[in-house]
Amino acid sequence: MEDLTIGIVGHGFVGKAVAQLKDVLTTYVYDPNDKEHNSLKDTENAYNADVIFINVPTDLLNGRLNLAIVEECMRDYKNFSNSNTSTIVIKSTLPVGACDNLTNTFALLNTNLAELNVEPYNLELPIIQEMQGYSSYALSYTTG
8 A cells, every 4th residue: 555645734733643644655745834844745635645634723703613715726726636536534623514514515536525523532542553554545535
């Protein structure tokens, strides 16, 4: 599975935990707020990976989750992805049905979109540990 590439969008607390995958897989990081990872090349590489982890805030706005940054990531994916066939894993808090809504809104018909709930205290357990020793990886996702 050496050919699998990982894109990481958002390099904060959660994104840095996901970035541990760089030890076992080819990983590309993009974060518009991180001068070390915000070049056009970073953007293109991250949004063209086989599996893209979206790690952005969905803070409350007027008592509801604000999905504006997640939606911006979906627009960027549509603009920068050459194939639109990646698996996108959203590691942010989303309301029920958000993956289906995003799939329909952004016409992600060939893209697998999933939400992965992560408890903050589990972030210290390296994702690498979960994936090491396996010759293939499975992600659970919803399709539109």
